[in-house]
Amino acid sequence: MIDGGGAIPYPPAVQTLTRNILPAVWLLVWWCSPAVAQAPALPPPAERQVDFARDIKPILQTSCVRCHARGRARGGFSIETRERMLQGGDNGPAAVPGQSAASELIALVAAVDPEAVMPQKGSRLTREQVGLLRAWIDQGAPWDPSVTFAKAPSRNLTPRRPDLPPAISARRHPIDRLLAPYLAARRVAPLRPATDRQFARRVYLDTIGLLPTAGELQAFVADRRPDKRDRLVQHLLADDRRYAEHWLSFWNDLLRNDYRGTGYIDGGRTQISAWLYAALANNLSYDRFVGALVNPAPTTAGFTKGIVWRGVVNASQTPQMQAAQNISQVFMGVNLKCASCHDSFINDWQLTDAYGLASVYADGPLEMFECDRPTGKNAQARFLYPELGTIDAKAPRTVRLEQLAEALLSPQNGRLPRTIVNRLWARFMGRGLVEPIDDMERPAWHPDLLDWLAEDLVASGYDLRKTIGRILTSRAYQAVAVDEPDPGEAYVFTGPAVRRMSAEQLSDAVGMLTGDWADKAAGEFDFTLVPVHAAPRTGEIRASLRPSDPLMTALGRPNREQVVTRRVEAATTLQGLELINGATLTERLARGATRAAALRETPRALIDRLYVQALGRVPTDAERTVCADLLGPAPAAEGIEDLLWAIVMLPEFQLIA
Numbered sequence: 001m002i003d004g005g006g007a008i009p010y011p012p013a014v015q016t017l018t019r020n021i022l023p024a025v026w027l028l029v030w031w032c033s034p035a036v037a038q039a040p041a042l043p044p045p046a047e048r049q050v051d052f053a054r055d056i057k058p059i060l061q062t063s064c065v066r067c068h069a070r071g072r073a074r075g076g077f078s079i080e081t082r083e084r085m086l087q088g089g090d091n092g093p094a095a096v097p098g099q100s101a102a103s104e105l106i107a108l109v110a111a112v113d114p115e116a117v118m119p120q121k122g123s124r125l126t127r128e129q130v131g132l133l134r135a136w137i138d139q140g141a142p143w144d145p146s147v148t149f150a151k152a153p154s155r156n157l158t159p160r161r162p163d164l165p166p167a168i169s170a171r172r173h174p175i176d177r178l179l180a181p182y183l184a185a186r187r188v189a190p191l192r193p194a195t196d197r198q199f200a201r202r203v204y205l206d207t208i209g210l211l212p213t214a215g216e217l218q219a220f221v222a223d224r225r226p227d228k229r230d231r232l233v234q235h236l237l238a239d240d241r242r243y244a245e246h247w248l249s250f251w252n253d254l255l256r257n258d259y260r261g262t263g264y265i266d267g268g269r270t271q272i273s274a275w276l277y278a279a280l281a282n283n284l285s286y287d288r289f290v291g292a293l294v295n296p297a298p299t300t301a302g303f304t305k306g307i308v309w310r311g312v313v314n315a316s317q318t319p320q321m322q323a324a325q326n327i328s329q330v331f332m333g334v335n336l337k338c339a340s341c342h343d344s345f346i347n348d349w350q351l352t353d354a355y356g357l358a359s360v361y362a363d364g365p366l367e368m369f370e371c372d373r374p375t376g377k378n379a380q381a382r383f384l385y386p387e388l389g390t391i392d393a394k395a396p397r398t399v400r401l402e403q404l405a406e407a408l409l410s411p412q413n414g415r416l417p418r419t420i421v422n423r424l425w426a427r428f429m430g431r432g433l434v435e436p437i438d439d440m441e442r443p444a445w446h447p448d449l450l451d452w453l454a455e456d457l458v459a460s461g462y463d464l465r466k467t468i469g470r471i472l473t474s475r476a477y478q479a480v481a482v483d484e485p486d487p488g489e490a491y492v493f494t495g496p497a498v499r500r501m502s503a504e505q506l507s508d509a510v511g512m513l514t515g516d517w518a519d520k521a522a523g524e525f526d527f528t529l530v531p532v533h534a535a536p537r538t539g540e541i542r543a544s545l546r547p548s549d550p551l552m553t554a555l556g557r558p559n560r561e562q563v564v565t566r567r568v569e570a571a572t573t574l575q576g577l578e579l580i581n582g583a584t585l586t587e588r589l590a591r592g593a594t595r596a597a598a599l600r601e602t603p604r605a606l607i608d609r610l611y612v613q614a615l616g617r618v619p620t621d622a623e624r625t626v627c628a629d630l631l632g633p634a635p636a637a638e639g640i641e642d643l644l645w646a647i648v649m650l651p652e653f654q655l656i657a
Contacts (some may be wrong), residue, residue, distance in 0.1 A: 002430045002650075004118035006099065009511045010317060010495075010573070012169075012197070014299050017202035019300070020026075040195075042101060042106065042107075042112070042130070042134070043110060043127040043128075043130045043131045043134065043632065044134070045100060045131055045134035045138050046128075046131040046134070046135035046544065046629055047133040048130050048135070049450075050132055050135045050136040050139055051217070052136070052142055052143055052144050052147070053144055053220070055132045055173050056132065056133065056136050057144075057147060059125065059129050059368075060079055060149065061149070063122065063125060064118075064119065064121045064124075064148050065079070066119070066121075066345055067119070067120075068150035068208060069150070070149065070150070070152075070348040071150070071151040071201065071348060071350060072343055072350065073089065073090070073642075074089075075089045075090050075652065076088075076090040077089030077090070077094060078088030079149055080149045080150040081143075081148060081149075081599060082141065082147060082167045084165050084198075085105075085141075085143075086103065086141065088095040088152060089326070090103065091104060095137050095141055096137070096587070097137060097141045098137070098138060098140060099137070099141045100133070100134035100135075100136075100137035100138045101134075101282035104132060105133070105137075106134055106137065107131075107474075109124075109125045109130055109133065110130045111124065122299030125319065127357065129409045131393075135206025137511040141155060143503075149167050151348045152348070152441075153475055154385060154415075154416050154441065155413055155440070155442070155443065156333075156434070156440050156441070156444070157413070157414055157415050157456070158412070158414050158449075159411070159412065159414035159417075159454070159455060159507055160411075160414065160451045160455070161451065161452065162447075162451050162452050163447040164178065164452070165177045165178065165180060165181055168180065170629070171475070173473065173475060174452065174456070174470070174474075175449065175471065175472055175474035175475075175476050175477075176455075176475045177477060177499045178446070178448055178449045178452060179449065179476055180260065180352070181447070182446055182449075182493070183493075185237070186492050188492065188493075188494055189215050191475060191476065191479035191480070191494070191495050192479060192480045193475065193478055193479060193480070194479060194480050194481070195618045196220060196221050196619055197217065197221060197537070198241065198480075198481075198510035198616070198657065199220070199229060199478055200212050200216075200217055200232065200567050200616065201217075201454075201615075201616040202260045202496075202656055202657070203229075203232060203233060203236065204236065204471055205501065205505055205656050206231070206427075206428055206472065206560075206656070207236040207237055207239075207243065207244075207246070207468070207472070207620075208236055208239055208243055208246045208545070209242070209243070209245065209247075209249075209502075209504065209505050209508060209542070210246070210508055210509070210512065211243065211512050211613065211614070212612070213316060213617065214513075214609065214612045214613060217612065217616055218276050220232055224653070226398055229434040229473065229478060230473050232347075233469055233472045233473050234317065234469060234591065237469055239470060240282070241272055241281060243281070243465075243623070243629065244277050244280035245540075245545065246482070246504075246544065247280050247546050248273075248277060248280060248544040248545070249502060249504045249543075249544040249557075250278065250427070250559060251276055251280070252276070252544070253452045253558060253560065253562075253563075253564040253565070253567070254330050254504070254563060254564070254565060255272065255276070255293070255303045255326075255330070256303070256306070256307070256326065256560045256561065256563055257271060257273060257276060257302060257303070257560065258547070258548075258559070258560040258564065259269075259271065259273065259546070260547050261559055261560065261561065262307055262559070262561050263307040263309070266308075266310070267580075268307065268309070268310075269302065269306030269307050270301060270302040270304065270305060270605070271302055271306065272299065272300050272301075272302040274304055275292075275297065275299040275300050279292075282562060283463065283464075283465055284460035285461055285463060286420060286457070286463075286464050287409050287416075287418075287461040287462040288462075289462075290331055290408060290409065290410075290416065291404075291405045291409055292540055293655070294327060294331075294404055294405045294408055295401040295402055295405040296401075298393060303326065303360060304322075304323040304326070304327070306322030306326065307322065307561060309505065313371055314341070315341075315372050316340035316341045316354075316369075316372075318358070319361070320358040320359070320361040320362050320366060321340050321355075321358045321417020323335055323357040323358065323360075323361045324340070324354055324355075324357035324361070325337055325354070325563070326563055327357070327385060329355065329438055329563050330563060330565070331337075331408060331416055331419060331420075331566070332384065332416065332440065333415065333418075333419040333437065333438055333439060333441075334349070334384060334414050334438075334439075334440065334441075335347060335349075335358070335423070335436070335438055335439060336353065336354045339351055339353055340354040340358075341353075341369075341370070341372070342370050342371050345633075347439070347441065348441075349384075351370055352368070353378065353384055355368045356379050356380060356381060356382040356383075356402065357381075357383065357384055358384070359379045359380065359381035359382075359383045359393070360382075360383075360391060360397075360400045360401065360404050361397070361400075361401070362381070362397070362405075363397060363583075365378040365379075367379075376532070378394045378456070381393040381400055383404060383407045383408075385407070385413075385415075387412075388407045388408075388410045388412055388413050388650075389403060389404075389406050389407025389408075389410055390403070390544060391403045391404060391407070391409075401596070403541035411458075412456060412457075414451075415440060417454035417458050418440060418450055418451070418454040418459045419440055420432075420457070421433075421450065421453040421467055422434050422437055422440070422444075422450060423470065423508075423565065424439055424464075424467060424468060424471060424601055426448075427494065427565065428471055428472065428477055429476075429496045429497060430478075430484055430496060430497025430499050431484070431491065431493075431497060433446055433449060433450040433453075433456045434450065435491075437565055437566060438565055445491055445493070446493070451458075453467065453470065453471075456470060472557075474495075476495070476496070477496055479495040479496060479525075480495055481495060481496050481498045481656075481657040482494050482495040482496070482497060483497070483498060484497040484498065485497075486570075496654055498656070498657045499654060499656045500569050500571075500654060500655060500656070501654055501655070502555075502556070502557075502567065503543070503551070503552035503554075503555035503556050503557040503567075504542070504543035504544045504557065505543075505549075505656075506555060506654060507543035507549075507551060507552055507555075508542055508543050509614070510585070510588055510589075510592075510648060511540070511543075513592065513610065513613055513614050513644065513647070513648070514589060514591065514593075514595065514596075514644060515542060515592055515595050516587055516588045516589075516591045516592045516595070517540045518541040518546055519541065544617075548584055549583040549584050550578060550584045551578055551579075551582055551585050552584070554572075554574050554575050554577075554578035554579075554582065555578070556568055556575075557573055578647065579648075585645075585648070589641050589644045589645055590637070590641055591643055592640075592644055593622075593637040593638070593640035593641035594637045594640075596635070596637075596640045596644075597635060597636055597640055599635040601626070601635065602630045602632045603632070603635055604624065604628070604632065606631065606635055606640070606643075607619055607624055607627045607628065607631070607643070608624075609649055610643065610644070611623070611647070612646075613654050614647050614650075614653050615647075615653060617651070627646075628641055630642055630643050630646070631643060636647075
């Protein structure tokens with residue numbers, strides 16, 4: 001009860017209960033609670049001298065690095081160095097040397113409090129591991145000074161032009177001079193050159209994506225000039241139209257450009273087809289090519305605009321984040337996909353890195369989402385490598401885009417040329433100098449070769465055709481093709497790998513074999529901005545200019561809703577079914593057989609013509625006999641169709657060797 005004088009004091013008996021008995025009751029209740037009763041006793045310290053490198057480093061690397069190293073410091077706690085580990089985080093010091101039982105780190109890994117256990121994800125530490133950590137701390141927490149869990153310095157970033165080894169005998173080509181010591185150190189026998197026919201078929205497919213005609217092949221084989229291979233490479237690279245038509249597929253995959261599909265119906269996606277075709281046909285320098293895509297005009301905005309998906313999408317797939325992911329992957333060989341949702345577990349990139357680059361393309365402050373949950377924090381616009389150039393987060397978007405382009409194209413950015421020459425080497429040799437080709441933080445198997453090619457590209461004024469010519473005129477490229485080595489084995493270069501034709505190459509090869517080509521680009525390709533001299537010839541619309549058909553889809557042409565930097569080489573059941581019984585190929589072969597039957601060639605002439613066109617050689621006597629039995633004395637459309645199908649199914653036809 002309360003009167004005007006304030007609260008009435010408790011009676012003496014109640015005061016005694018409150019002062020003397022209740023605290024003891026509450027202590028008893030707390031002590032008997034499940035959390036306290038189930039709290040485990042600390043495992044005892046190991047009874048031996050602990051070795052940091054052998055005993056402690058593996059524990060930290062497996063259980064702690066993911067969240068508390070490589071630039072990450074969850075809860076303010078980092079183990080990058082001994083000093084930072086001892087310092088602790090938001091809850092104070094983590095370890096007290098000589099006093100493991102009083103160390104917060106031990107309490108967390110030993111699960112003293114079941115509600116606060118480290119690591120939060122993955123396997124908990126065993127009693128033996130906790131005992132090793134206790135002994136290590138009790139012994140003063142010694143740390144090998146050479147060990148750090150800090151984020152490693154960026155690899156393949158700083159430009160470097162190595163000196164070429166001296167030329168020896170016929171090895172005068174820069175690539176061969178660089179490879180000579182490498183091959184000798186690994187006791188690789190001198191690379192045998194491919195035959196003229198093998199080389200011609202390979203280089204035609206790699207430069208312009210087409211098989212050589214019988215006349216082109218015969219003229220090359222008959223040429224007696226010692227530099228005829230160099231001449232052929234330069235001749236093919238100078239064919240603007242056919243070069244552009246072939247390389248359009250490569251860049252469409254990288255830049256997510258296609259002619260129909262997700263996003264185009266409602267204007268949430270735009271093509272860059274005409275600009276891209278013109279850039280390739282006119283041999284636009286690679287630095288200007290990149291600049292036009294990163295800081296786009298209307299004709300090039302489709303790449304960074306990305307796809308505006310219908311409905312609600314994950315925060316990591318907003319247009320700005322797509323731009324960050326695509327730019328980093330295509331031009332810098334950096335995978336930001338995991339870091340677009342949370343700090344990456346597969347590399348050292350963090351959520352702030354991905355959002356920093358995405359913010360360059362945002363109209364205003366961009367809030368960060370972690371695993372699709374808002375963090376309440378806004379990202380600051382910045383480039384992945386601030387040492388290459390800074391971005392003013394407060395500047396207008398147009399200024400930020402200019403600053404991003406300047407950073408990417410900085411003379412100090414050795415990653416830009418390294419990334420593209422690595423892609424080209426992988427394209428022609430079957431394997432990159434750095435693998436995977438989208439992880440340029442990894443070491444190259446031949447760093448000097450990678451660096452020399454990159455700086456040679458820069459010195460040429462970023463002329464990609466010159467770099468392609470460098471590779472294709474080397475003895476390394478012109479060697480006999482070898483089987484792709486087992487991925488589990490240590491890689492040693494012994495020659496270019498046998499590769500499969502791309503979906504577009506095979507489709508065009510069928511066109512050359514049958515005369516069956518599309519007569520228009522299905523109305524999907526806008527050539528209004530393409531130079532007249534580079535326009536495709538009437539009646540032979542290449543597969544690269546057309547939307548995908550069931551055959552090309554089965555053979556691995558992607559839908560281009562994601563960046564694809566390398567198509568899958570392995571054969572699939574779908575491919576087998578489409579090749580054996582698919583309507584697209586069946587109908588094309590049938591029409592081609594009808595055309596061939598109308599020519600009324602002799603069986604021998606028809607067989608030889610098809611073999612030379614498809615395989616670059618005449619048939620053996622045994623092959624000619626089998627084919628003649630198939631055709632009969634007067635080849636009809638049905639027999640010719642069977643022969644065409646048999647040739648197209650040959651691995652020799654489908655492979656680039």
